[in-house]
Amino acid sequence: xxxxxxxxxxxxxxxxxxxxxxxASAADVGAxxxxxxxxxxxxxxxxxxxxxxxxxxxxxxxxxNQITDKLTYQNPKTLEIEPWVAxxxxxxxxxxxxxxxxxxxxxxxxxxxxxxxAVAKNYDTFGLGNKELKQPVSEVINNYDRSEVIDPLTVKxxxxxxxxGFLQGTSVIGSGLxxxxxxxxxxxQLGDATKIIGSGPFVVDSETLGKELTLKVRExxxxxxxxxxxxxxxxxxxxxxxxxxxxxxxIGALLSGQADFIRQVQAYDEEQVESQGYKIYAAPTRGVNxxxxxxxxxxxxxDVRVRQALLHGTNSAEIISTLFSANYPQAKSIxxxxxQGYLDLSPKLTYDAAKAAKLLDEAGWKPGxxxxxxxxxxxxxxxxxESPPQPQNKATLQLVAQQWxxxxxxxxxxxxDSGSKTVDDLDPAKTxxxxxxxxxxxxxxxxxxxxxxxxxxxxQKGGPSDKVKSFVDDKLNGLLEQLSSEPDRPKxxxxxxxxxxxxxxxxxxIPIFEEPQAFAGAPYVQGVGFEAVGRPSFYSTxxxxx
Amino acid sequence: MTRYxxxxxxxxxxxxxxxxxxxxxxxxxxxxxxxxxxFQNPEYGLSPEQLAGIRAAYAADGSLxxxxxxxxxxxxxxxFGYSLQAGVAVSAQLAADIPPTIRLAGFGFLVAALIAVTxxxxxxxxxxxxxxxxxxxxxxxxxxxxxxxxxxxLIQIFSFRLRLVPVINPGPWEGLILPVLTVAVPISAPxxxxxxxxxxxxLTRPFVAVARAKGxxxxxxxxxxxxxxxxLPVLTVAGxxxxxxxxxxxxxxxxxxxxxxxSLTEQxxxxxxxxxxxxxxxxxxxxxxxxxxxxxxxxxILDPRLKAGPETVR
Numbered sequence: 001x002x003x004x005x006x007x008x009x010x011x012x013x014x015x016x017x018x019x020x021x022x023x024a025s026a027a028d029v030g031a032x033x034x035x036x037x038x039x040x041x042x043x044x045x046x047x048x049x050x051x052x053x054x055x056x057x058x059x060x061x062x063x064x065n066q067i068t069d070k071l072t073y074q075n076p077k078t079l080e081i082e083p084w085v086a087x088x089x090x091x092x093x094x095x096x097x098x099x100x101x102x103x104x105x106x107x108x109x110x111x112x113x114x115x116x117x118a119v120a121k122n123y124d125t126f127g128l129g130n131k132e133l134k135q136p137v138s139e140v141i142n143n144y145d146r147s148e149v150i151d152p153l154t155v156k157x158x159x160x161x162x163x164x165g166f167l168q169g170t171s172v173i174g175s176g177l178x179x180x181x182x183x184x185x186x187x188x189q190l191g192d193a194t195k196i197i198g199s200g201p202f203v204v205d206s207e208t209l210g211k212e213l214t215l216k217v218r219e220x221x222x223x224x225x226x227x228x229x230x231x232x233x234x235x236x237x238x239x240x241x242x243x244x245x246x247x248x249x250x251i252g253a254l255l256s257g258q259a260d261f262i263r264q265v266q267a268y269d270e271e272q273v274e275s276q277g278y279k280i281y282a283a284p285t286r287g288v289n290x291x292x293x294x295x296x297x298x299x300x301x302x303d304v305r306v307r308q309a310l311l312h313g314t315n316s317a318e319i320i321s322t323l324f325s326a327n328y329p330q331a332k333s334i335x336x337x338x339x340q341g342y343l344d345l346s347p348k349l350t351y352d353a354a355k356a357a358k359l360l361d362e363a364g365w366k367p368g369x370x371x372x373x374x375x376x377x378x379x380x381x382x383x384x385x386e387s388p389p390q391p392q393n394k395a396t397l398q399l400v401a402q403q404w405x406x407x408x409x410x411x412x413x414x415x416x417d418s419g420s421k422t423v424d425d426l427d428p429a430k431t432x433x434x435x436x437x438x439x440x441x442x443x444x445x446x447x448x449x450x451x452x453x454x455x456x457x458x459x460q461k462g463g464p465s466d467k468v469k470s471f472v473d474d475k476l477n478g479l480l481e482q483l484s485s486e487p488d489r490p491k492x493x494x495x496x497x498x499x500x501x502x503x504x505x506x507x508x509x510i511p512i513f514e515e516p517q518a519f520a521g522a523p524y525v526q527g528v529g530f531e532a533v534g535r536p537s538f539y540s541t542x543x544x545x546x
Numbered sequence: 547m548t549r550y551x552x553x554x555x556x557x558x559x560x561x562x563x564x565x566x567x568x569x570x571x572x573x574x575x576x577x578x579x580x581x582x583x584x585f586q587n588p589e590y591g592l593s594p595e596q597l598a599g600i601r602a603a604y605a606a607d608g609s610l611x612x613x614x615x616x617x618x619x620x621x622x623x624x625x626f627g628y629s630l631q632a633g634v635a636v637s638a639q640l641a642a643d644i645p646p647t648i649r650l651a652g653f654g655f656l657v658a659a660l661i662a663v664t665x666x667x668x669x670x671x672x673x674x675x676x677x678x679x680x681x682x683x684x685x686x687x688x689x690x691x692x693x694x695x696x697x698x699x700l701i702q703i704f705s706f707r708l709r710l711v712p713v714i715n716p717g718p719w720e721g722l723i724l725p726v727l728t729v730a731v732p733i734s735a736p737x738x739x740x741x742x743x744x745x746x747x748x749l750t751r752p753f754v755a756v757a758r759a760k761g762x763x764x765x766x767x768x769x770x771x772x773x774x775x776x777x778l779p780v781l782t783v784a785g786x787x788x789x790x791x792x793x794x795x796x797x798x799x800x801x802x803x804x805x806x807x808x809s810l811t812e813q814x815x816x817x818x819x820x821x822x823x824x825x826x827x828x829x830x831x832x833x834x835x836x837x838x839x840x841x842x843x844x845x846x847i848l849d850p851r852l853k854a855g856p857e858t859v860r
Contacts, residue, residue: 040714046813049633131599136585191633209634209642210813211805242714244803248698249713252706258714419578419818464597 033230033527033542038238041538042250042262046210046243051190053126053138055173056439058389058517061535062263066215066239067109068176068198071100071119073225074168074532079286079340079441081167084225085114085177085199095162095487100170102153106223108179109203116155120147122177123157134187139448140169140440142484162485164492165444172440173535176200199223201234201539213241224539235527235542251520254278260525260543263536265518266392267325273520282327282516283534284338285439288449289331289511290390292400293436295428295459296508297471300380305363307507311349313356313407316512319399323392324513331511333500334446338514341443341496348504349511356407365408373408381410384433385421393435396512427467428459437515441532443496447480450503458508476502522546554842558835565831566621566824570614573820580630580820604630621828627821631813636825639810644829647806650798651791653722654729655784661730662737666776670745672764682742689735693794697728697801713802721804728798733787740783744776751775778849785838792830 047059055064073084086100106114127144129137137144143161150156159166169175179197182190189195193204193213201224202215216238224231242259244250251269253259255276265273270280292314294301301307316330329337332346360373360380368374372381382404386394394413401411411433416424424430436457438449448454452472456463461472479499486492503509517534524546529537581604585597608616620627626636662685668674669681704724705713711720748754749772757767796808807826814822 042714046632048631051633129596134600134604136596136600188628188630188633189635191629191631192638208805209632209639210809211642211803240715242803243805244714245800245809246698246803249701249801249803252702253714256706256709258705258712417576417818418583418816419576422583423577 033235033540034544035235035542036237037543038240039236039261039525039538039541039543040259041239041241042244042253042259043241044243044245044247044250044264047191047193047213049187049191050193050196051135051187052122052176052178053136053140053174055176055535056139058263058535061173063193063213063215063241064176064196064198065173065200065531065535065537066202066539067196067200067204068178069106069114069200069223070172070175070177071170072167073227074171074441075227076530076532079532081171082225082227084171085119085223086170087226089167091167093487095164095166095485096159097156098159098166099150099154099156102155103223104153106199107220108197108199109218110179110181110197112179112181113152114177114199115152116149117152118180119155119177120149121180121183123147123155125183126175127157130183133185135183136187138169138174139454140172140174140444141166142444162487164487164489165442165484168442168444171532172442173531173533202236202239205238211243215239215241228540230527230540234539236538239538254520254522257522259522261519261521261528261536263517263519265520267323267328267518270325270327270518277523279521279523279525280327281519281521281528281530281536283519283530283536284336285437285515285517285534286336286339286441286532287439287445288335288437289333290396290437290513290515291331291334291435292384292397292510292512293434293457294508295432295434295471296473297428297459297461297468298432300378300382301432302471303363304506305359306365306380309356309359309363309407310404310409311356311504311507311510312352312359313404313409314400314510314512315351315403316349316510317351318403319396320513322399323395327516327518328391328513331513334503334509334511335496335500336514339443339445340441341446341493341500343497343500345500345504348501353406360407360409367408371408372410379410380408381412382433383412383414383431384435385414385416385425385431387435387437390435390437391515391518397435400512426459426465428465428471429467436509439515439533443492444484446496446499447484450476450499450508451480451484452477473506476506476508551843554839558839561835562828562831566618566828567614569824569827570617573818573823574610574613576818578818580818583818617824621824626825629814629819629822631817631819631822636821639822640807640825640829643806643810646804647792647795647799647808649722650725650729650795650804650806651788653726654733654791654794655787657726657730658734658737659784661734662741662780665734665738666741666745667768669742670768685735685738685742687735688731688738691731693728693732693797694801696731697724697798700724700728701801725798725802725804728801729791729794732794733791736783736787737780740780741776744779745772748772748775774848778845781841781844781848785841788834788837 043059043062045059047063048057050060050064052064055061069085071086073082075082085103085106087103089098089100091098102116108114124147125135126138127141129135143159143163145158145160148156176198182195182197185195193207201218201221203218205214205216207213217234217236219233221233250262254262273280294307296302320328320330332344333342335342365373365375365380372379384397386397397413401413404411425434438445449457452460452463459465459468461468461470479495483495483499486495521528524544526542526544527540529540531537581601585600629636629639665681665684669678701713704710711723754767754771757771795806796812799806799808800812811826
């Protein structure tokens with residue numbers, strides 16, 4: 001009898017405690033992260049070479065961001081540079097010497113220390129390249145001279161000219177630190193993810209080339225960015241990347257519960273995803289806006305009035321309302337409103353068809369027989385190649401072409417294989433117009449885009465193209481050089497403003513929208529972070545009960 | 547027989563050499579090259595001096611003949627070089643991608659043959675009556691279904707709506723069901739058409755009448771006498787269909803997100819990754835040659851009339 005009673009009490013007690021804990025865990029959902037689980041992440045394209053400076057390619061950035069750490073962390077909200085592997089740093093007055101004090105006890109996943117010598121070797125490689133191993137230099141490091149290891153935890157970098165963008169450059173996706181073993185491999189072998197040894201919260205576990213990549217958590221990870229709330233190991237046990245090229249398959253797989261998170265969601269699919277309670281993440285890329293740029297070396301667009309006419313003849317509001325969504329804000333300058341040094345130039349970017357027609361008349365382009373404007377026997381027929389990585393770029397260019405057609409200007413939009421596209425795109429005579437976009441949260445990004453020795457979107461003489469006959473804009477180049485070497489921050493941002501004004505006044509570019517990186521995730525996926533230019537970070541991500 | 551065998555192998559080697567040389571010339575004649583596409587792209591933002599350095603490092607600046615001899619020499623010792631785009635050895639990519647494609651193509655072909663034979667036998671069953679013309683029109687339907695559409699439909703219905711088979715992270719066999727069906731359906735159509743036509747043709751032959759007169763049942767005649775004779779031309783077509791199978795694999799692998807020679811080719815073409823393309827062309831040529839060679843050698847086994855050789859024909 002007493003035994004029965006005891007059993008009953010026990011049962012009752014355990015029942016109460018069970019219901020109690022059930023209640024508690026229900027209340028926890030959405031608050032306390034749970035550890036464990038593998039995130040199934042669908043990527044549109046396989047990663048290519050994982051040499052860290054090649055991290056700009058989104059599939060590469062999506063991998064490198066999980067397996068490597070950087071010297072500094074750029075807070076995606078404030079864009080301030082915060083400590084990460086570097087605990088603190090000092091910069092001399094003219095920004096030619098940077099000294100970083102490193103955090104103690106950081107190791108690469110092969111067990112070797114991430115110390116001053118390793119950091120120095122990484123930056124010597126990224127800053128100068130390695131001819132023997134065919135490793136190219138990094139786009140984000142300008143005027144690099146050399147490094148100096150002061151003590152095991154202190155490293156100093158010297159620059160030939162002031163390089164105020166370097167501090168931010170240590171935080172970007174292309175500046176992930178890798179083990180000396182990885183840097184000793186020839187460039188040709190760095191497409192094998194298992195050979196990329198970083199110090200990040202995840203480690204490459206296995207890879208099926210072109211199909212799957214599995215990362216597993218690093219249990220002893222204890223050096224996340226110091227100001228993050230989450231410290232210690234990542235919540236997830238692992239991440240599985242599955243290459244799924246077909247848009248409809250990625251979305252269908254997400255909505256049918258076969259995947260947790262997907263990259264690249266087109267604007268027209270957003271509604272379908274959100275209507276089922278799934279979440280769209282539109283991470284801003286904070287750089288040069290999605291634009292159409294001109295190559296003024298081509299006589300058809302060498303007249304500033306023609307370019308201005310096309311600028312005012314482009315209705316970006318219509319493009320956005322037709323093809324995109326609220327996640328694609330209309331451009332108000334050549335750089336995004338979330339970018340550093342941004343200046344609102346929307347009064348200069350108005351759509352005004354009458355003004356456009358007047359400008360073309362003034363420039364001497366008169367409507368010809370078939371409605372296309374002509375001058376000295378030449379028709380105003382322009383050509384551009386679509387850029388497949390940009391969202392709905394072909395449709396965007398075709399809409400631009402329709403808008404220009406109303407002015408009597410023809411824009412041919414070509415697809416082309418990557419070979420002829422790359423060759424033709426270097427020749428302003430063949431491609432007077434081109435789509436352009438690049439993400440980076442530092443004013444240096446403007447220089448990256450326009451400077452002849454960098455991306456050279458305007459195709460100037462002295463740039464990578466040998467087809468350019470004469471076009472050089474010394475004023476622009478002078479401003480860009482100042483921009484990348486002005487150590488005083490307020491002055492630097494002021495120069496950034498001048499460049500924006502100048503590019504728009506010259507109508508070198510027609511900014512259209514601020515480009516996001518669109519992802520979609522299941523409702524139970526919590527804590528997905530994005531670095532400053534839209535690469536996902538799964539360090540603080542966890543999977544709620546589902 | 548041995549002489550025949552040796553001359554056939556000699557022909558095969560010549561075909562391989564020609565495939566290598568022609569593809570080399572064509573790939574060189576295309577505008578741009580892999581080094582240009584990879585490094586002169588905005589992705590890297592390299593200066594002209596750095597570009598020149600990289601071109602020299604990849605020997606992309608040498609003469610055409612020296613590049614040809616260099617590449618041919620490497621191929622002879624089985625070194626296919628490195629994929630510039632993916633940053634891994636081409637041999638590693640091939641090792642990862644050939645087995646899945648063989649699996650897909652092999653099962654795809656088996657299922658296609660199964661569908662074709664089933665259709666042909668169904669159409670010739672006694673008592674099919676009016677259904678026969680419907681069955682006979684199935685191959686024309688199958689041949690006009692676009693592969694990518696079929697693939698997406700199968701995924702949408704069986705994976706996303708009915709949730710019967712996952713597309714993401716399926717088991718090794720589970721993952722083959724839908725892709726194999728996608729590959730098999732368009733391939734089964736020409737096989738079934740030829741089989742149907744041949745059965746009709748063979749049924750009119752005198753020996754069938756003789757067999758029937760001896761009292762053989764319809765099924766016996768069909769299986770013992772007609773089928774064997776109707777299969778021979780199918781075998782010839784099967785060799786040719788292999789090419790179509792590879793083409794179907796490109797689309798199927800892309801739609802289903804499978805790795806394989808198809809998706810590898812697609813990527814390589816996109817980035818003009820010459821080393822990869824060259825290896826794929828030579829390998830495909832080798833596969834083609836091998837398959838057709840083995841079919842030719844199979845003929846005498848299946849058809850005793852061919853075994854005797856030309857001298858003994860009376």
